[in-house]
Amino acid sequence: MSGIWNIPIPRNEPVLTYAPGSPERAALKAALGTVGSRQADIPAVIAGREVRTGATHDVVSPHCHGRVLAKTNQADRQTIEAAVNTAVKAQKEWGRWRFEDRAAVFLRAAELLATTHRQLLNAATMLGQSKTAFQAEIDSACELIDFLRFNVHYAERIYREQPDSSPGVWNRMDHRPLEGFVYAITPFNFTAIGGNLPTAPALMGNAVVWKPAASAMLSNWYFYKLLEEAGLPAGVINFLPGNAVEVSETLLADPRLAGIHFTGSTAVFQSLWKTVAANLERYAGYPRIVGETGGKDFILAHASADVDALAVGIVRGAYEYQGQKCSAASRTYIPDTLWPAVRDRVVGMIEDIRMGDVADFRNFMGAVIDRPAFTRLRDHLEAAKRDPGVTVLAGGGTDDSIGFFVQPTLLQVDNPGYRLMCEEIFGPVLTAYVYPEGRWKETLTLVDQTSPYALTGAVFARDRRAITEADQALRHAAGNYYINDKPTGAVVGQQPFGGARASGTNDKAGSILNLLRWVSPRSIKETLNPPKDYRYPYMQAE
Numbered sequence: 001m002s003g004i005w006n007i008p009i010p011r012n013e014p015v016l017t018y019a020p021g022s023p024e025r026a027a028l029k030a031a032l033g034t035v036g037s038r039q040a041d042i043p044a045v046i047a048g049r050e051v052r053t054g055a056t057h058d059v060v061s062p063h064c065h066g067r068v069l070a071k072t073n074q075a076d077r078q079t080i081e082a083a084v085n086t087a088v089k090a091q092k093e094w095g096r097w098r099f100e101d102r103a104a105v106f107l108r109a110a111e112l113l114a115t116t117h118r119q120l121l122n123a124a125t126m127l128g129q130s131k132t133a134f135q136a137e138i139d140s141a142c143e144l145i146d147f148l149r150f151n152v153h154y155a156e157r158i159y160r161e162q163p164d165s166s167p168g169v170w171n172r173m174d175h176r177p178l179e180g181f182v183y184a185i186t187p188f189n190f191t192a193i194g195g196n197l198p199t200a201p202a203l204m205g206n207a208v209v210w211k212p213a214a215s216a217m218l219s220n221w222y223f224y225k226l227l228e229e230a231g232l233p234a235g236v237i238n239f240l241p242g243n244a245v246e247v248s249e250t251l252l253a254d255p256r257l258a259g260i261h262f263t264g265s266t267a268v269f270q271s272l273w274k275t276v277a278a279n280l281e282r283y284a285g286y287p288r289i290v291g292e293t294g295g296k297d298f299i300l301a302h303a304s305a306d307v308d309a310l311a312v313g314i315v316r317g318a319y320e321y322q323g324q325k326c327s328a329a330s331r332t333y334i335p336d337t338l339w340p341a342v343r344d345r346v347v348g349m350i351e352d353i354r355m356g357d358v359a360d361f362r363n364f365m366g367a368v369i370d371r372p373a374f375t376r377l378r379d380h381l382e383a384a385k386r387d388p389g390v391t392v393l394a395g396g397g398t399d400d401s402i403g404f405f406v407q408p409t410l411l412q413v414d415n416p417g418y419r420l421m422c423e424e425i426f427g428p429v430l431t432a433y434v435y436p437e438g439r440w441k442e443t444l445t446l447v448d449q450t451s452p453y454a455l456t457g458a459v460f461a462r463d464r465r466a467i468t469e470a471d472q473a474l475r476h477a478a479g480n481y482y483i484n485d486k487p488t489g490a491v492v493g494q495q496p497f498g499g500a501r502a503s504g505t506n507d508k509a510g511s512i513l514n515l516l517r518w519v520s521p522r523s524i525k526e527t528l529n530p531p532k533d534y535r536y537p538y539m540q541a542e
């Protein structure tokens, strides 16, 4: 077959409503029944072969921790080594495939996810990660479908990027995959990120070892099976559940490590980078390191802000998915003149929020992901309650009798440097600092300088001068910046996502910038009629 083929233009996948009576609601409820009633037996998959080591780890529902959804076989040393060898071998053929054939695998995966597999993935995300129907739909369905389709479109743009030629010369760019393997390490909080981190490098012709997060294993496993069904050749992405430290020890010591695609906490990313630095002389090349990490995301209100819009931005931005989005608002700055009205509206909405089993669609919140998260949040809340400088305005309670539940919490602090204004704690806890209205400019500096992170942030104001001042003062305080909107909910193709400072390398997942990290361009110059005489014209006699 010959031809220069155009890639279908991607459009964002529409978000289904799940309103009562809708067909998607019935289909999702049926899928929740099926996924919840069986126990998956999750293996590692190396070269297309399922490996069950027998050393298993339970996957439980966060909102009902007595319910075991799956058993995951933890990879042993031999399986980990086999994963690397397989990836390096498989890459040699995969990297030579036509781009269109690679693209077709991921376009088909997107199509399966948008249709036949949509509710399976949503149900697994709801049960395994405690997302509501809506939070699952925007993650495991829409965002992941968008990643798959938009990445193909961006890859096409990269391949079309070609140099100029001159008379007698034809110049080309070969956007090669990296030599070796890419190690994808994914977080629990977005099924879409779990799917994107291994598939983005694979689309560009790389082969991958994918280590999913233990607490997102169920949805990640079903996505891996979907990739197989979409025609992904064996060995191109190797699925490797296991102990993170053991897996990393082997993979980071391998001379063929070509890249790391990571999303997760800042501490883990820094430890990976340090290990790479210590091993630098072993590697065949310089591994690409892409990491999107933590945040301490802010909502800043100016005295001209619309109070109702601000209060809704705060509640949705801070508490959806239990505050476990890297973009979730966790600190807010409100002028004293607006505070009583904002506080009362926010507290009123918090009191209205229902929390519980996500299969009950009336709930706005589920449970936090696991016991370590629950304990960490409970300890922070207990310390806050004991601190005379902190007032608990709403929530503050925890209950782990059935699931890992933490109430949506609003705290007010006297000290803008209090630790809950600076550290990422990753839960449904928003800390507010009330500033004197006249100290707007000082507050801009405070927002910029308080935390080491720079992931997302929002400003609410109607006064255009205030919007402009905030825009300039906070230019480096957030990689995703919102004006009169909540700081969460970035859409692929519309608000490419990622932050700088301690929040990561800001390579913007689901954009052309990210895919550029997974190619190593080769410049090719072809001279069409090479010179036959070594002498240049200037050398001729007058």
Ligand code: NAD
Pocket: 185, 186, 187, 188, 189, 190, 193, 211, 212, 213, 214, 244, 245, 248, 263, 264, 265, 266, 268, 269, 271, 272, 292, 293, 294, 295, 325, 326, 327, 424, 426, 455, 497, 498, 499, 503, 504
């Ligand atoms: P995490 O750092 O605990 O885990 C992330 C991944 O790293 C998991 O697969 C885990 O098993 C693995 N891991 C843990 N310890 C490791 C080690 N020593 N060596 C190698 N791998 C290791 O993060 P998480 O709890 O899954 O996710 C929450 C974090 O992710 C938050 O900090 C959040 O802000 C961040 N996050 C950031 C973004 C972003 O785009 N910036 C998006 C989502 C999540």
